[in-house]
Amino acid sequence: xxxxxxxxxxxxxxxxxxxxNPFKFIEGxxxxxxxxxxxxxFVAIKGKKKDGHKFIIDAIQKGANTIICxxxxxxxxxxxxxxxxxxxxxxxxxxxxxxxxxYDHPTKKIxxxxxxxxxxxxxxxxxxxxxxxxxxxxNILISTMGIKILSIKYPTTHTTPNIIEINKYLDxxxxxxCKYAFMEVSSHGxxxxxxxxxxxxxxxxxxxxxDHLDYHKSFxxxxxxxRLFFENLSKKAFALINSDDENxxxxxxxxxxxxxxxxxxxxxxxxxxxxxxxxxxxQLLIDGHQILTYLIGRFNIYxxxxxxxxxILLGKKKENILKKIKYVKPIxxxxxxxxxxxxxxxxVDYAHNPDGLKSILNTLKIIxxxxxxxxxxxxxGGNRDIKKRSLMGKIVYETCDIxxxxxxxxxxxxxxxxxxxxxxFKSYLNKKSILTFVRREEAIQTAxxxxxxxxxxxxxxxxHETFQEIKxxxxxxxxxxxxxxxxxxxxx
Numbered sequence: 001x002x003x004x005x006x007x008x009x010x011x012x013x014x015x016x017x018x019x020x021n022p023f024k025f026i027e028g029x030x031x032x033x034x035x036x037x038x039x040x041x042f043v044a045i046k047g048k049k050k051d052g053h054k055f056i057i058d059a060i061q062k063g064a065n066t067i068i069c070x071x072x073x074x075x076x077x078x079x080x081x082x083x084x085x086x087x088x089x090x091x092x093x094x095x096x097x098x099x100x101x102x103y104d105h106p107t108k109k110i111x112x113x114x115x116x117x118x119x120x121x122x123x124x125x126x127x128x129x130x131x132x133x134x135x136x137x138x139n140i141l142i143s144t145m146g147i148k149i150l151s152i153k154y155p156t157t158h159t160t161p162n163i164i165e166i167n168k169y170l171d172x173x174x175x176x177x178c179k180y181a182f183m184e185v186s187s188h189g190x191x192x193x194x195x196x197x198x199x200x201x202x203x204x205x206x207x208x209x210x211d212h213l214d215y216h217k218s219f220x221x222x223x224x225x226x227r228l229f230f231e232n233l234s235k236k237a238f239a240l241i242n243s244d245d246e247n248x249x250x251x252x253x254x255x256x257x258x259x260x261x262x263x264x265x266x267x268x269x270x271x272x273x274x275x276x277x278x279x280x281x282x283q284l285l286i287d288g289h290q291i292l293t294y295l296i297g298r299f300n301i302y303x304x305x306x307x308x309x310x311x312i313l314l315g316k317k318k319e320n321i322l323k324k325i326k327y328v329k330p331i332x333x334x335x336x337x338x339x340x341x342x343x344x345x346x347x348v349d350y351a352h353n354p355d356g357l358k359s360i361l362n363t364l365k366i367i368x369x370x371x372x373x374x375x376x377x378x379x380x381g382g383n384r385d386i387k388k389r390s391l392m393g394k395i396v397y398e399t400c401d402i403x404x405x406x407x408x409x410x411x412x413x414x415x416x417x418x419x420x421x422x423x424x425f426k427s428y429l430n431k432k433s434i435l436t437f438v439r440r441e442e443a444i445q446t447a448x449x450x451x452x453x454x455x456x457x458x459x460x461x462x463x464h465e466t467f468q469e470i471k472x473x474x475x476x477x478x479x480x481x482x483x484x485x486x487x488x489x490x491x492x
Contacts, residue, residue: 011101038063057078400458
């Protein structure tokens with residue numbers, strides 16, 4: 001793809017240009033000097049750890065013909081002949097506009113829906129992708145689990161990919177005939193302006209609870225970051241809000257979008273009634289229609305309702321949605337279950353914050369029988385929010401029959417320090433001691449050895465992830481795969 005520089009810079013708020021040549025061709029955009037090629041724009045971004053302005057020379061040596069940089073960093077910038085320097089006040093905001101211009105404004109040609117919240121983002125986005133595919137509507141999914149255009153998957157490294165990738169894949173999806181895009185929007189992505197320049201047709205709010213406070217420092221900052229997404233929706237867009245979340249009205253305080261609510265408890269525009277819950281799924285009543293879904297858990301009922309409501313707001317017929325939504329499959333690593341030959345239930349779930357953990361454990365408590373044991377294998381990530389560790393430890397200890405603490409992604413942190421943080425709570429209960437295993441595989445093995453017929457083992461925290469990150473190295477690790485192998489080994 002080639003574009004004239006003058007077209008790529010349209011609507012960018014430019015402070016100053018040195019070496020002006022508006023008719024030079026641009027053949028790509030990059031924020032990383034490592035992947036710069038000939039005739040690309042290099043956008044210098046001030047990151048938390050690194051400042052892109054220090055890599056301008058590298059980018060020029062690799063073939064960049066245009067540099068986008070912030071005027072406040074002028075001292076870093078060496079002026080080269082034949083290079084165009086575009087000075088802006090905010091490189092990330094400029095990058096959003098530039099990326100959209102370069103890829104011919106894909107969000108003007110596709111209906112983009114953003115899903116944000118502490119829990120449920122991946123599930124709602126994935127359910128919508130499945131549902132619309134089943135209804136014959138071509139669409140793209142942008143999520144933690146990767147980018148999926150029709151049935152083709154592309155890997156990503158962040159919940160919200162960078163704005164260049166988003167525009168690039170949206171453009172590819174449009175060329176393949178996609179009319180809808182379903183995208184997870186994380187608080188990091190909002191705060192770091194990784195969604196700058198995108199036009200959203202609608203936004204979905206699932207919930208907000210304690211998480212990411214290592215990054216946001218306070219719940220108020222976390223809440224205001226989520227709210228910013230809805231403040232930036234246009235009056236032509238819709239905002240679909242979980243009315244049962246206590247912060248639902250805070251989220252939409254300044255939104256211009258038309259607001260709708262969904263929920264189970266409160267009066268809402270979209271309601272659902274639970275008729276029956278068990279390990280095989282849920283019997284539900286939506287708009288007077290009964291459906292049986294294979295998705296288990298109350299949290300999944302919310303996710304299903306949010307998806308149903310989004311489809312209605314996008315103009316789909318109720319009858320068609322209800323006909324197809326019951327066939328939505330469980331999502332990998334999100335309450336993913338397996339029943340062993342001996343009748344042991346294995347459930348792998350991504351629950352990695354207090355609310356997510358509480359939701360899945362409460363679901364399992366509701367649907368299990370009194371004589372069945374609930375065993376939980378859980379860890380907490382290293383170099384992340386420390387405050388949530390004791391909260392999660394307490395939830396498991398007070399809810400489960402057997403608590404097994406182990407490693408998650410310890411990263412650079414000492415695992416024993418993480419264990420101590422997880423155990424740092426007071427409880428009214430005086431139960432057996434908590435089992436701890438540094439090696440996650442050993443923890444899963446112990447749970448399987450203890451378990452008997454009809455017992456439930458929840459392996460929480462990593463979900464769909466296929467690695468463990470320890471001291472900067474990612475080791476291959478898949479909770480479900482390891483559990484299945486161990487079940488075979490112990491003939492269970």
